[in-house]
Amino acid sequence: MNNLFDMTKKELQTFLVAQGMKKFRADQIFHYVYKENIFSWDEMVLLPKKDRQLLKDVLPIHFPEIVSRLDASDGQTVKLLLQLADGETVETVLMMHDYGNSICVSSQVGCAVNCAFCASAKNGFVRNLSAGEMVAQLLAFRKYVMPELHSIVIMGTGEPLLNYDNVIRFMKLIHDKDTLYLGYRNMTLSTSGIVPKMYDLAKEGMPITLAVSLHAPNDALRRRIMPIAEKYPLEAVLQAARHYFDVTGRKVTFEYILIKGLTCTNACAKELARLLGGQNILVNAIPINDNYDVGLYRPDEKTMNEFVTYLQRHGVPVTLRREMGSKIQAACGQLRIKREKI
Template structure:
């Protein structure tokens, strides 16, 4: 059967041709899907005959909310969801002055092996479909009764390891007949798959690309990120420059500060030299505590000292505000806890 949430209007038109239905119905169905309907019978302006034909050919990949946590500190909402096949994913809704942002997962689990991340423990189970990515946005909007205005592909999984499905999701969530979320309100985060960064650049979509850098050189990066053995620091920066030249978009470099690993003044100075002249912004992140890992986050004084060095060298730098700290809102923590307790 066809998964309806993964379909664009053209996909639905092809289906309707087989049914002998008019093309304009495709736009109606597409709009219903993006309003968040969870069964075909909610599409009340379609005939019963058409709805019955659809039920025999398509399905809506609904997901069940297994657990939901609401931060008393800042209103952040963390969702643990079960997919049709029983896989568990998570997403987070964050409230900002500029609108509501959802951080979604692109895979069930992750195979990248970054040593400071809970998402990668246990590896990757499978890729998510475009409809399962879209479903996270629709489910959270329906449950919270809040409109999502920004989407961040920064939850469980490596988006560029699921390239085709992620590209289709971006086009679906951006579509004017659907949620119509602007490209500049979409952020994709990658640990640094160099060929795919260049491939993404060639699409010339005006999304924000965030690179999980977390180190100023190969030696430090390889100690915490296995992907650095495959693609060197210089190769990654070259791919970033290619992306900037193709799209004209500024890149965000994500840098999780780990006490005694990558947070020294020398690290900050080296990073400044490496990024000089690149159209970029650095986002410093106090590393999250992960059960079973020995890493601890840098203290506030060290984080501020690191930021000052970058700023003094002309690198625009901010410190990420910690949201949902009372509900395990960091990537992978809730899913890991659930799977461990269940197992």
């Protein structure tokens, strides 16, 4: 099925000409979509009526519908559950920071990686999202919530490097000056550590930020909370991250989840400092949301602060993530799961 949001302007031109339409109509269509947030052929009134009628048949626009919307009480986070053309749903989150608006994009429906702390994985993997379905998540926010967009993080539901080709195409599409013209430096891709694809990404010539979900300072603990660690051990993940930095010059961020009594302990702080101290990297420490289903809980403030302070004193650049949206079930997948339970 053709999807308008999957197309570059050039591809749309070729498509229109093949349908007997004028090439320049692609300029008008892209202007409507990417400048005016218009996503209905009927509203594209500069197009001849017969073209609009034909386009409705050959290129129907499947703009995602909002199934639910949650606004955090801090006024800085909005979460949308969007329905796709086949009825599947995906979550997308807008975070309003001092430095601009960032959207957390989902790359798959469900996820096969099955991290213990993640709601997205609970019902397994359903399917990959197309590049256009990822573009549409951004367009939905521009239309319904906030027209200005400064950065994206591919950190929602799914493992982006297991949907490699579509995710690369998505980033290239939104980088294009005919669409959203977003700089690669304003894009972050978060992976659980799919090592071969991390090497592929380094070759793409796209200076995006790579974020790696480390979450534990040794293989034994990492395997307990991230089954993917069986396949890709810590040292291989760290080596691939170093390679990414060497090739792209982009500092890698390591995500580290703080779980009471498990990953947020003195022993873990020491091990993590030995592993990452003195390196040109960043660590993003993220307190888990209490998860009663799997018995994983958020540490108290004092323990988290001590953990972070220890790392800082031992040469690890680390920030404790300012939480946004925990009150609106911002952990990936929670909204979708909630809907399935209804």
